[in-house]
Amino acid sequence: MAQLRFAGQETDRRRSVEPRLHRRQFILGPEPFLAGEGWISEQIGPSLHLSRCPELPVASVTDERGVTWRLLGLALQSDPDAPEPLEQLAGNEQSALLDTYGSWSGRWILISDSEIHLDAGGLIGCFYRTIQHGSTTELWASSSPVLIVAIPGRERIRRVGPKLHVGKGMDWFPLPRSGFAGVNKLLPTQVLSLAPMADRRVLPRPPLVDEQKPTTYDEALDTLQRSLVTSLSRLRESGEAIWLPLTAGLDSRLILAAARQADLSLRTFTQHYPLMESADSHFPPLLARELGYEHRQLRPGRFSRSRRALFDAHTAGQCVDGDRRFFAHGQWEMIPAPALILRGGVFELGRCYFHRKFPEPAARDLVELIATRFHFGEFHPTSTVHLAGIAEWVEWTARTSQPGLDWRDRLYLEQRIAGWVSSIEQALDLTSYTRAYIANCHAYMTTVLTLPEAARRTSQHHIDLIGRMAPQLLRFPFNPADGRLALSRRLRDEWYELAARPRKRRYAAYVAQRGAGRARQALARLR
Template sequence: MGIFLVRSSLTPFDKNQQEKLIRSGKQTIHIQSQSDNSYFLANQKIALFHFATDNYFYSTKDQIYVNQSESKIISVTIIQGYCWSSTTIGSTGKILTAFDIYLLLSKNNFDAEKVRDLLAGEYAIIHASDDGNVIAFNDRLSIEHIYYSKNKNISSITNRIALLPHIDDQYEYNLEAMLALPVVGYMLGEDTYIKGISRLAQGAVIKLQNGDLKVNENKDWIYQNAPSKSEVKNPEVFNSIVEQGINECLANIKAIFSSADNIPLALTGGKDSRLILALALQAGLRDKLRLFTNGIEEHPDVIVAKKLANHLKLPHTTNKPGRFREPTLAAEELLRRLATHVFQNDGMFGAWDLKQGKQCVKGLVLAGFIGEVFKGYLKKPFNYPTMPNPEQMISAHGPFDPLGILKEDIRRKISTKVLNRMENYLGLGSEFNDIPDLYYIKERIPNWLGTARRKDADSNQVVMPINSTGLIRLAFALNAPQRQQELIHFAMLRRLEPSLLEIPFAQQTWHRGLTAYGASNSIFKDPIPAPKNLPQHGSWQHTINKNPKFRAAIFEILADYTQSPLWELIDRQKTLNTIKTVGFNMPQMISAFGLMTIFFKVHNIKIPQKALFANSSGFKTEDSVIIKDVKSGKLFNFNQDKKNRLTEKIDSNIKPIIVARKAMALIPGGENTGELSFEGFVDSENSNFIPGWVWCLDFPFMQLTVEVLENGKIIDRIVAGQFRGDLKKAGKGNGHHAFRYDTKGKPVESLRFRVMDTAFELKKSGGRK
């Protein structure tokens, strides 16, 4: 894992000044670096900085190569992410280091497009030469991000946006771009949260010469060297391309596991993990496979995974979740995580799953997300004879502005932006019915999957064995109904491991349309359903609907900033009313956490907590950050591995990170969100199943999380969400506030029930109340 920054100026940099700036800027990176390097080239007109940590594939030395003759530096090459040869033919089956990339660039006359054709993986590559030339490019899907800007006489290229506004005060927030997080859940296009800083588009290359930065775009990369829609109607052509795609995937597998003794492979109930399993078997890795699934025994993913393992006679492990069936976080803890998320994810990714790293480790995780590119983004049949309406098209998959808080003029602007983006998708051989799937690959892949990868890479190297340019191009040579039928998945499994076609899936099955391509009726099995009331989501979702203290806290934060510039774009009163009165469904939860992300970012409600190394690594974990309380103006030293984290500092020659008072309070202990009113009872007479109910008068729509205590110790958590008509009739919220707890033989008198994150205990009644 590495963070790089290249600055190019028309005039020489002051070396001492730049190094002082970067010492200050280093505070803004979200990882603790093991290796810090700075280089000055082209008569000090190019300044290059690199901060790196070891990861699963690379040591810090592997991520950078310095070509020098005696004491003179000729060039510097950096790789972030991972890459290898894109085909099995001629593949060494090993990860390519920065030195290997330098050799490839040299052999190909530093032509980034030619080199990119030779690579597979997720990577960002930058090469700076002493002659004043810099080139930068990334994987075609732009999963590894590169950002660039030209400010005054300085051009900058980096993969950590926060570095730029910290060392240069000339930047301002791009509020309209940031609103994409609550509107659709991720950024749109190549905009970032800072005006003048852009993400490198898919297929593009940066060329910087003597301070002049240019971006060579290639919006048609999907259709270049790709078969036409008419050509793939020929079964021989189609099968030949599938075979090439399989070879690309096998090259991925070979490189990923070339030196692994054991291969942990997560199985789910879907098609992507099954396809990865088939590829691993084809690659001869059967004896190294260690299959596992996360979940409870009743979960359909676990049931399907066990069927697969039994069929193949392979061992399988089920990793069961923690003891609490309904995980809900305390308000203070969730606020702290949210503020840390905003810092670590650079404000570019909504906190819908709270991606943040506590430690830098060297793990490996296989993922199949790219398989969605081969499928249909919209699952229901559709036909677009003309350009689709952007809001309607997005809403067919996930709501557009699910909270309904945008002001009308900004809603029109964002819709127009998406429409312009969609018109730009149309290229060689594309048609209107390709727009939904082009939207997925052009918007969701880089801005959702790619941005999330910024944090995934801290704790684990996430790899996608089925990431194949050839298969992506084949997907868009097919028509929309063929993608919806998941023809590529079917064809690959039929070729690799046909017996796996007949094992059922979790909550899905094969499309009947595949009979036209030779599918046997025996593969159309009923899906394994999810049991009723099976928890489907993580702790954060339960918290926003089941912990009124957290709702009260975010309501207070939004209400306190009466002059926030965001209120010029979103309806303040409607936003506050929605937070106060609405129980959120999934899209609304995603939108709410997107809103909190941008709100926290704009108002500096962030905790600059880095992902640190474990003490067992032998590396010193202490990494202090100088922060400034925006309200008092005082400086503090944020000692990240100390229990007493904040110590006041008199002065500093390092530019501090500005932090709001609300975040400062979360570091040592959190804020008091005020008292809430509750009412609730449990029936003490029934010894087998204890009925009860509880509701919050301040948030009457919420279904509360209740802790069960035995002798003062929490033994379980339940949700008071069952409906009772008598409660509704009595005016107790919406009536969905009851529960029935199985004591499992425990004596009733030893149990107490308390609303989580509060001191409120339910009273015991002599009978039903």
């Protein structure tokens, strides 16, 4: 197949580690779209071109049916008895691929000339749109919300989603909506059909693999431990320095314990921010030292408006998480490159994250319930994207129900992970670092969801796994409370709350009224 490149644009090493717009992105369509310096375009089928940043890893293999697949990103084999992903894919003889890639972890996307498959959590997001261009109906797909709306020679798509505010309401656009008119984002339970005359553009894919359920709690822990340790052991020959962001919480400590069990050499770090919990500063160096690892404290550099603007330009404003602040203060460039960062943002699926927000296991009207608990009326009163996105997701789950999968866990998988976490990962593609999620695996998710809900709610399985692999880490408390900065945090949170409210005067009046009421109560107690 023909390949197109920009000529004469070799970059030096200093420039290659600097943040760059559209880094590690791809776009697939009927013609090449070279979105940046050094971009490559390869024709992978009739009227189908895959254009990408050269820093996005791509490997190709042809399976037993003669279908050529391109694996983009990083896939790790979590099954110690299975071959590496490309070898496993080469031996595939079935049209349904879940049995083939169900044991892969990492962050990846799989593309042929007829289909696109996401990893378990959809962490390389896939935005897609159809365009009527002359007499032809075109299909375009991209990891970038910016590129998919600005295809050369095609009508530019307008944004219809509101501005997002961190921690307020649903601070992502609920899938399958994207925040742009006519653009959808693929759910992790969907396969995108690239066939020109496809009757259905998206096809269902089960969220879990079909495998034998562990008969005991200890057997389930054996399976989870084997998956984590095997994925990490695959990184020993990666050639990149491995780093782990470490806090006082559960997820990063579990990865630390599994890395020790896998005999994986790594370094740990903590990114500082104003009013952070003292435990997140105090305990990480102690935890790292306990296992013989180096730890670094990454303190904020000088704030840069231009860097924040670059972040927003790369993400189309779809990521408002704390990493936006870290990026603007240079804290995502303080690790020497090349490096691979281990990430833990998927583990909450196994800890009943949304069971606390939605105590009811059943609901008459899921759309109304989700809109109420996420305060759509307060934070998204004019957002048709939020309400329509959730309504379409509820309709999709009704059509593709999965026996044994609680709707709250599916909400976490398809909205929190595929919506919120994937937007963070797309943002961090700006940096020069590879990132990997060892829990982002169909088989791991399937096993963890078989555990008793009581154990999952209390994170007992995490504690038990740490106790198996590095029991000395349990000497340190998890996320101990910190009352030193309670007032400062309250003032900060009130400021964020005010900034996020569309009816600011109304909220300010409410805060004043609430404060006066509390003052009267305090005076009454003193009398």
